[in-house]
Amino acid sequence: MSNADIRAKLIDGAAIIYPGPYLNQLRGERVERRCREILTEGIRNLVINFEETELVNSIGISLLLGVIDAVDESAGKIILTNLNATTRELFDVLGILSKVDIAGSEEAALLVMHAGNTPARPSETEADRQ
Amino acid sequence: MKLTSRKMLHTIGALADLGVEISSAHDFDEVMKASLHMLLGSLAIRKGAIWVYSSRPRQLKAVAAKGVKDVIGNCMPLSKDEAACFVSTGRAFQPGAEGDPLVNFAQLSIEQLGQLATRLTIPMIARQELMGVIFISAKFSGEPFDDEEIDLIDTIARHVGVAIYNHRLLASVKRKAEENRRLYRELRATYQSTIKAFAAAIDLKDAYTKGHSDRVARYSEAIATEMGVTGTELEHISVAGYLHNIGKITVDRAIINNPRPLTEHEFKELNTHVLTGYEILSSINHPWNKIAYMTKCHHERVDGGGYPQGLRGDQIPLGARIVTVADSFDAMMTDRPYRSRLPLDLALAELEKNVGRQFDPDVVRAFCRLLLKEVNGQAPRILTSTSGRGYDRDRVSAALVSMANGSGRSEIVPLALSN
Numbered sequence: 001m002s003n004a005d006i007r008a009k010l011i012d013g014a015a016i017i018y019p020g021p022y023l024n025q026l027r028g029e030r031v032e033r034r035c036r037e038i039l040t041e042g043i044r045n046l047v048i049n050f051e052e053t054e055l056v057n058s059i060g061i062s063l064l065l066g067v068i069d070a071v072d073e074s075a076g077k078i079i080l081t082n083l084n085a086t087t088r089e090l091f092d093v094l095g096i097l098s099k100v101d102i103a104g105s106e107e108a109a110l111l112v113m114h115a116g117n118t119p120a121r122p123s124e125t126e127a128d129r130q
Numbered sequence: 131m132k133l134t135s136r137k138m139l140h141t142i143g144a145l146a147d148l149g150v151e152i153s154s155a156h157d158f159d160e161v162m163k164a165s166l167h168m169l170l171g172s173l174a175i176r177k178g179a180i181w182v183y184s185s186r187p188r189q190l191k192a193v194a195a196k197g198v199k200d201v202i203g204n205c206m207p208l209s210k211d212e213a214a215c216f217v218s219t220g221r222a223f224q225p226g227a228e229g230d231p232l233v234n235f236a237q238l239s240i241e242q243l244g245q246l247a248t249r250l251t252i253p254m255i256a257r258q259e260l261m262g263v264i265f266i267s268a269k270f271s272g273e274p275f276d277d278e279e280i281d282l283i284d285t286i287a288r289h290v291g292v293a294i295y296n297h298r299l300l301a302s303v304k305r306k307a308e309e310n311r312r313l314y315r316e317l318r319a320t321y322q323s324t325i326k327a328f329a330a331a332i333d334l335k336d337a338y339t340k341g342h343s344d345r346v347a348r349y350s351e352a353i354a355t356e357m358g359v360t361g362t363e364l365e366h367i368s369v370a371g372y373l374h375n376i377g378k379i380t381v382d383r384a385i386i387n388n389p390r391p392l393t394e395h396e397f398k399e400l401n402t403h404v405l406t407g408y409e410i411l412s413s414i415n416h417p418w419n420k421i422a423y424m425t426k427c428h429h430e431r432v433d434g435g436g437y438p439q440g441l442r443g444d445q446i447p448l449g450a451r452i453v454t455v456a457d458s459f460d461a462m463m464t465d466r467p468y469r470s471r472l473p474l475d476l477a478l479a480e481l482e483k484n485v486g487r488q489f490d491p492d493v494v495r496a497f498c499r500l501l502l503k504e505v506n507g508q509a510p511r512i513l514t515s516t517s518g519r520g521y522d523r524d525r526v527s528a529a530l531v532s533m534a535n536g537s538g539r540s541e542i543v544p545l546a547l548s549n
Contacts, residue, residue, distance in 0.1 A: 025164055058144035058171030059164060065176060065270050066196065086136070093137040094174035095271025 006034045014045035014113050016106055019053050023060030035067045044076030047109045051082035056090060068100055077101075079109040141282055144172035148286060152293035161297075162194040165290045169264065170196060172286065173279055177246045177267035182294055183208065183260045190263055197267065198245045206238050213260045216253035221284045222275075225251045239265060250275060252283055254291030261294040329372040332379060336386045338466050339375075345515070347371030349456035352512045354449070356496040366417060367449040370424035374453050377407030377425070389467035404429055404438055424449040428457060431488045443490075451490040455481070455497055458488070463516045474514070474521040475529070482533055498534035502527060 006027070007018040015038045019031045035046060048067070056064070071078040080102045083091065091097050103109035151164045162180050170178050177197025181190035189205045215231050225236035225248055232251075239248060243265055252264040264287055269275065275283070329343035336342075350371035354364050378386060381403050385396045392400065404426050411422035427450035430436035432443050446454075462477040472480070478498075485494050503509035505527055 025167065057147055058140065058169075059147070059167040060171065061140075061174055062167040062171030062196065065170070065174060068270075069176065069197065089136045090140055093134050094140070095269060095273060096174055098271050 006030045008034055008038070010043070011106075011110060012114060013043065014047055014110055015043050016047045016049055018049050018051070019060075021052050021054055023050075023053055023056040023064065025057075025059040025063075028060040028063030032063045032067050032070075036070055039070060039074045039076065044071070044074050045113050046071055046076065046078045047081055047103075047106055047113075048078065049081050049106055050084070050087055053087060054084065056087055061090075061094065061096075065096070068096075077113060079103050079112060081106055081109045141172050144168045145286065145289070148289050152289060152296070158297050159193055161293060162290070165286075165293065166194040166196055166264070169283065169286045169290070170266065172282065173275075174270040175266050175268070176270050179243060179246060179265045180254075180262060180290065181206065181265070182262040183213065185213075188213065192242075193262075198243055201242065204242055206235075206242055208235065216260050216263065217255055217258060219253060220255060222250045222252040222280050222287070224249065250280070250283065252287040254287045254294060256288075256291040256295035259295070261291040261298075264290070325369055325372045328376065332373075332375050335378055335381075335383055338387070338464065342460055342464065343372050343375060345460045346374060346453060346456045348512055348515075349460060350449070350452050352500055353452050353456060353493060353497050356500045357448075357452070357492070359448075362417065363449070366421050367424070367452055370421045370428070370449050371453050371456060373407065373411060373421065374425045374428045374457060375403060375407070376410055377403030377405065380406050387467055391468070401429070401437055420447070420449070423447060424453060426450075428453045430454070432490050433487045435487070446490075448490075448493075451493050455489050455493045458484075459497070459513070460516070471516075474517045475526055478526065478529055478533070482529075485533075495534050498530045502530040502534055505530065 006020070009016050015035075017031060017035060017038075020027050023031070031048075038046065046067075048064075068078055078100060080091070080100060082105065083102060088097075088102070091100075091102075101112070103112060148165060148168045151161055151168070154161065156164070162182075166178055166180050169175070179195040179198055179201060180193055182193050183190050187207075188210060189207050192201045192204045195201045212232055212235050223230070225239065226233060230236060236251070239251070246265055246267050248265045249268045250266050252266070254261040254264060264283075266283070326344065329347065333339045333342050333344075347368050348371070351364060351368040354367045359367065378400075381400055385392065385400055388396065408422050408426035411425060412419055414422070424447050426438065427441060427446050430439065430441045430446045430450060431454075432446065432451070434440050434442040436446075459477060459481065462472045462480060463474070465471050478501075481489060481494055481497070485491050497513070500509065501513045504511050504514045505523055
């Protein structure tokens with residue numbers, strides 16, 4: 001199974017990953033493999049951009065947690081961005097947002113990463129204000 | 131954390147996805163892996179493992195894991211009492227808690243699953259039998275599981291348990307089906323060797339007819355195949371070929387081996403073999419009554435001049451009409467106490483002479499088509515297995531073309547007789 005259809009790009013030493021429209025088993029496994037490849041290449045900062053993602057199912061959540069743990073084990077940093085309201089609420093009720101930072105945009109996430117700052121708490125993000 | 135509507139929708143979605151997954155035709159290990167992810171993802175649980183229980187030997191075997199390295203395929207012994215304890219517990223529990231009767235098992239699981247830091251152990255039960263055990267870590271958030279979440283976990287575990295049960299059931303059905311197929315193959319092999327043994331026993335009454343029944347069976351099967359007969363009917367014709375002379379076991383050996391012309395009394399006794407054979411074979415249940423009737427009719431003639439019933443044309447079963455040609459051809463092509471074998475061209479002339487009298491024209495045409503293929507090297511040698519190469523190939527071929535097409539006399543008769 002190819003990971004090629006998982007769009008990713010590198011900006012200022014951080015990898016931006018786009019899971020696509022539906023984070024399920026098929027895409028979740030590809031995202032997980034792509035992220036592990038990136039970590040293996042020595043890139044420790046990951047931004048997962050959910051701008052195209054409409055739905056995340058239970059397997060998608062489980063695989064995402066695997067990615068978060070892998071970044072943790074690599075002493076890296078992960079920020080989730082562009083969550084729609086549904087996904088954001090889901091991540092919130094599952095307690096994911098209590099441990100993982102989110103940002104309203106890639107740019108905001110990259111700023112945080114480069115500044116080494118603590119990002120805005122979920123309640124202060126642009127998404128939340130909307 | 132109480133179930134919010136969003137969380138409720140998410141868990142319902144997880145259960146729906148689980149239902150689809152466990153009823154899918156996916157590989158069992160893939161189903162277990164997906165089921166584990168669904169369970170973990172439904173409540174954002176960090177790590178987990180599914181271990182499937184087997185009673186012989188009594189053990190749990192890891193079939194799916196997340197967040198635990200190198201555990202798939204590992205086994206943990208589980209005593210009968212421990213398995214029973216899981217069944218009686220029936221729901222998720224915290225291992226190693228005070229009064230836990232599975233404390234030894236809990237210690238073992240810690241050794242196997244140290245990285246998991248098991249928070250809950252969940253038995254999977256179907257039909258009051260232990261199917262396996264799921265181990266899960268704490269939630270990603272670090273918050274404890276509440277009662278509603280444990281209920282959800284138990285529900286998912288029951289679903290996965292049913293999936294394991296169904297997988298075992300299917301595996302058992304497949305094993306039984308394969309066992310039945312093997313037994314059927316053995317039974318058929320026994321059946322076929324029994325028939326061949328019978329045929330050999332029949333032929334032993336006459337030193338001249340050694341192998342005759344075997345050849346008649348093979349010729350009959352080949353001719354029937356050439357005529358488009360397949361499946362069970364083809365098999366019946368083959369068996370009729372093997373057993374067509376079974377009634378001869380009651381005929382006096384002196385009559386069978388008599389080199390002189392038979393007296394009327396001797397002929398009468400010899401001819402009883404078709405009825406005797408019928409009596410022997412018709413006592414065997416369906417489908418042997420068809421085979422029995424074929425053997426009874428293998429001395430009938432299409433012109434009505436045969437015995438024992440004087441049947442005509444289509445009144446004679448096709449299998450019997452085929453066996454008649456095969457039987458006569460083999461008789462002509464082998465030495466008999468009263469004459470030497472005929473050359474192939476002369477045997478063909480004899481067949482042609484009796485088309486429409488003794489032999490069915492359709493059967494003879496099929497016979498000729500097949501023989502022509504053999505003569506031209508286009509088919510394995512069955513009909514020519516006893517004839518060697520001692521014949522004029524071009525002349526025989528030409529005669530066979532003519533006979534196979536049914537286009538008048540082949541003129542093989544005068545040519546053959548002129549030799």
